[in-house]
Structures are given as C-alpha cells and as structure tokens.
Amino acid sequence: MIFSGYGEQFRLKRNFRSRIAYAAAPVTADPSAENIPGAPAALDWDTTLRFRHHLWDHGFGVAEAMDTAQRGAGLDYPATRELIRRSAAEATGPIVAGVGTDQLPAGPATIDDITKAYLEQLSDVREAGATPVIMCSRHLAAAARDADDYRRVYGTLLSQSDDPVLLHWLGEAFDPLLAGYWGGDDTVLDIIQEHAAKVEGIKISLLDADYEVELRRQLPEGVRMYTGDDFNYPSLILGDDRGHSEALLGVLAVIAPPAAAAFRALDGGDVTTYEQILGPTLPLARHLFAAPTYHYKTGIVFLNWLAGHQDHFTMVNGAQSGRSPRHLLALMRLADEAGILPDADLATHRAGAWLTTVGMSR
16 A cells, blocks of 8 residues: 555645646535435535645646536536536636536527527636536537537637637546537547637547547647546556647546656656556556446545545435445455555544445444
8 A cells, every 4th residue: 555644745735747637526415415316416515625625735636517526417507606616716726617508407409509508607617717628518419410510519619718628528438328429530620620729628538548549649739638538547648759648537536645646756757656656546447437437426425435535425416326335345445455545544434334334244
C-alpha cells in the first residue's frame, strides 16, 4: 500500500505543469431528505463543496455537474444549477461545468427547443464563472434525423459562445440512450474543424483507446484531447512522440492523492515513478467502471464514504443500490491494494458496519 496514510504530503495547492487534469466530482446527498427514485435531489452542500476543495487542494481542476455528479441519473436541473453556482463561487482552482438539455421534460423535443435549452444552460454556466462543457443530449440523440441536425445545433452553440468551450462525448457504455450520437463517424471532427477557434478541447468517454489516439491526431492545432477513458488513462495521458491526452476523469475523484503524486512526477520527467504510482490504480478503475458502466457512481460514493469524505452511503435517487454487495466488496479490496484509503481504522469500521447491513458479516 504505497499511499496508505498519505495525509497532507500531496496537498500542494499547485496545478500540474505538464498535463491539464480535471477530476469529475460526485455529489453528497442529504441523508435526512427523501432522495428516492423520482424525488427532487437534495444535497448536503457543506460536504459536497468540501470534497471539491479536497480536489483543488491536490492540484486538480474540478469538472462540475457531469455524469459523475449523477447528471441525468437523479440530479435534476434546479439542483444542478445551484451546484454549479456554489462550486464556481468557492473555486480555488480551475472549474468547468456541464451544459446540457435536462431542464426539458423527458420525451420528444424539437431541434429548436433543444438548442434553446442548451443556450439557457450555456448562459447559466458562463454567469456562474465556470468554463462550459457541452455535454451530449439525450433529447438530441432522440430527435436528430441525421448528422446535419448535430451540425446545426452545435454550430449555433459554438457560434454564440463568447469564449472557447469543451465538447463532451459520452459513449453508450455510460449512457445507452446516447447510442449513435453525432449521426456519423466524422461529424464531431467536422464540427471541431469548422469551429476550431471556439473549441478548447474535446473529452471522449468511449473506453476505446485506439480510437481516442486516432481522433487526437486529427484534431486541429490548439484543440486538446481530454481522455475520459477510465480503463486506459495512464498510457493515454502519458502519450507518445505524437502527442498526449489531457485528463477529465471520474476515477480521479477517488485516487486524487496518489494521482497528484503521479502527475507531479510526470512534471519532473520521471515516467517510471508516474507509471509505478498509477499502475496499481488501474485494476481498481476497471472494476469501478465495469459493466453496467453507468452505475460507477455508486462505487465512487462508496469509496468516498470509506475514505471519510462523507459520513454515510446514501445517494441521490437511491443510487446506492446500483451495485451489488459482491461488486462493492471486491472494490473495497482493490481500493486497499491501491492504497487510496487514508484511515485504515475508519475504513475497517465502516466496512464492518456495511457488511452487517448487507448480510455478509460472516
């Protein structure tokens, strides 16, 4: 356990030099509220914001209101808007925030309604003071007839954005309702090339390292690739003599202290130490994001509870039931092997209590 008891030694409050790294942060539910499926999201604001400071203190930027924060999985838009506003107001490091269409009711929507919804959220994020990340829209995936509809919507958003934004491509492993997004293999690259001055980068979460590298090499100069590949992030971030990916990852939320040390080793040109640190986190990440991948948020909150970042294992939308006890037990063992649990006594106590409640204490 290389990083057992890591404490304060990696809290340098300094961003990394060689790579850009955003950690997609989860939210902490208010355990005294309903937070059952279908109920409005009620958050424990103090704990939710304290965790963001934990990430900033380790040198990471915060990717706010993304799928890791249960966007589209229980975090409704009123709560999302307030989350972005509060996080941006307290930010002590970089912050980007998701822009979507989830204020629209579920079901069919016109292309014009989808565009207006996107523009409303784009304005909300800009007003809060965060950099927008234009997320994939379930409404657009359902409404688009072909690639031209995607070009129309994204062209409007990018042309009306005052400053460059990030694009976000969430694959169907993370959200099956986004299958076939963009309407064609080259659409997203066409959009980026046409509006390169308004695109700071694109984050892709396809769990396909070869495709990410292929797309990365075709991006216009000045447009960055951000990996969202929680299966292959060490090699994609390291890159090769033809470039590398920056990071915007959910897994960074649970491996922040060792990952910070790895990024600082890379800043110093120490690739061996970088790989030695991140290598043991990869089995943990691959189990955390195992199919059905969209339930990975349950594992992140479970690990944050064991690590002491929150005092309970209750989630918005009742999502604590999204993974089986067997899956979480294996996750706990992998977390221990990766050395990401800072207080062994606390983790052991909480694990014991949890095992009792799920009938696995013997």
